[in-house]
Amino acid sequence: MRPLTPVIRPLIHAHTYRRWAYLVIGGALLMPFAMAALVLATLITQHGRPAGDPGPTAIALATLLCLALLTATALIPGVRNGQTHLARALLQGPLTNTPHTRTSRPTARSALWLCLHLLLGMAASLATMVALTEAAMLATAPLNPQPYSTPAQRLLGPLLALLLVAALLYTIALLGHLLTRTAPHLLGPTPTERLAAAHAHAHTLAERARLARELHDSLGHALSVVTLQAATAARLLDTDPDFARNALTHIADQARTATADLDHALGILREDTPTDRTPPPDLTHLHHLTQATRHTGTDLTCHITGDIHRVPALLSREAYRITQEALTNALRHAPHHTPTLTLHITPTDLTLNVTNPRPPRTRPRTRPGPGRGITGMQERAHLLGGTLTCRPTPTHWHLTLHLTWKDTR
Structure with missing residues (x-):
């Protein structure tokens, strides 16, 4: 049959x-x-x-x-x-x-x-x-x-x-x-319509990648800080109640910051939102970021030279997110160690260096290659025409970001 x-x-x-x-x-x-x-x-x-x-x-x-x-x-x-x-x-x-x-x-x-x-x-x-x-x-x-x-x-x-x-x-x-x-x-x-559809699809993917970076960097940092502060507060609740009380206050601050960042990220998804209701943070908020990092019990060393306000707005926002993710990685992988943040700004470029000690690894790495955080930072730097390198040594982890722009002043 x-x-x-x-x-x-x-x-x-x-x-x-x-x-x-x-x-x-x-x-x-x-x-x-x-x-x-x-x-x-x-x-x-x-x-x-x-x-x-x-x-x-x-x-x-x-x-x-x-x-x-x-x-x-x-x-x-x-x-x-x-x-x-x-x-x-x-x-x-x-x-x-x-x-x-x-x-x-x-x-x-x-x-x-x-x-x-x-x-x-x-x-x-x-x-x-x-x-x-x-x-x-x-x-x-x-x-x-x-x-x-x-x-x-x-x-x-x-x-x-x-x-x-x-x-x-x-x-x-x-x-x-x-x-x-x-x-x-x-x-x-037609070929013209196919090209237009391909451009629209690429734009959609770029927006999705941008949203993924925003959520990963902002919420990831907030959750890492909250986790460390909550663990420290629980450990010192009986012996040092004042420190525990301050840690809980900073946890509330981080939760509010995370809510604002989430509102900004969700604003990207809403087509009927004409402008972002909550402006994204930039390098002018770097002091708050370093203070939040220190409140986790991490002795962060920070050196900033140059005028932060000379950095263009877009580069300032993206550099802030890269700094935030770099500190998040330091808190996650080397808690209670002393990272070092160095930011040097000139009228036409900036160089960011974040260095943190590498604690002895007690178990082998289960996921080969860079994680989503490093990939997101490299994508941000590439879209801005800059360079970002991550270089591990036997004792430290070094991250270097370099961005340039034209001086319009």
Whole structure:
């Protein structure tokens, strides 16, 4: 039975009947265009001809007028979208895997598709009317002996009717397959639309990566600080209640800061938000960042030279996030050790160095390669045209950021 499957598949597969409906719709849509074109061509060429005899000239002119009307219809805004949706629903096939652009402007290819659909639909409709009518007459031959002269012809009528219907179905399947293979080339996005869709997708991915960096750096730092302060407060609650009370106060401050950062990050997702309700922190907030780090019990050494306000706003925000993530890594991987932060600013560049001791590792690293934090910092630096290097030594971990800009003052 398996070798016969490709032969009988067009007869039993649902695609054949969906595409049959699609072709019949095309034939029905062609009728008003064809009738209007034929009437107009007859009026133009009717000179001395008897009524009801259009002649070959009128038929040729009607064909040209019909094609012109179809082309004009295909150029109406929205027609291409309608054709695409109808073809996706009934033809299916490769067109369903083709990206559907939001702005589908009319093109010459969509006009060609409308002409092809309607002309093939008319041919399929005529074949359907003729074949089904003849098949009905052949099927009823044993009950209606008058048109058939011999009993053998009357007995073969139902068999011939089945063969005629099968031939019609194979023809419909062939026409439907032809349209299915042609649809992606005529209804699919143009190269310009594909390029625009690729740019939009890249922009979406960039926004998602930006949001991931914002959440990772801001919330990751806040959670690391809160974890260390909570652990320290719990340990010193009985022996040093004043320190524990201050640690709880700083935990509340960090929670408020994290809430503000989360509000800023969620503002990126909301399309109806005209501006960020909470401005993101920049290098002018570096003092608060270093103070929060020291409140965890970490003896941070900080050296800042140069005017922070000379750094452009965008570079200042991104440099702050990189500094925040670098200190978060130091708190996470080397708690209660002494990291060193050095920031040197000139009128045209800045250099950030963060160094922290590497504690002896008690167990092997389970995840090879850099983590998300280092990757995010490198992405930030790359987008700004700067460089960020991470260089471990046997005793320390060194992170260096270098950014440059033009002095506009």
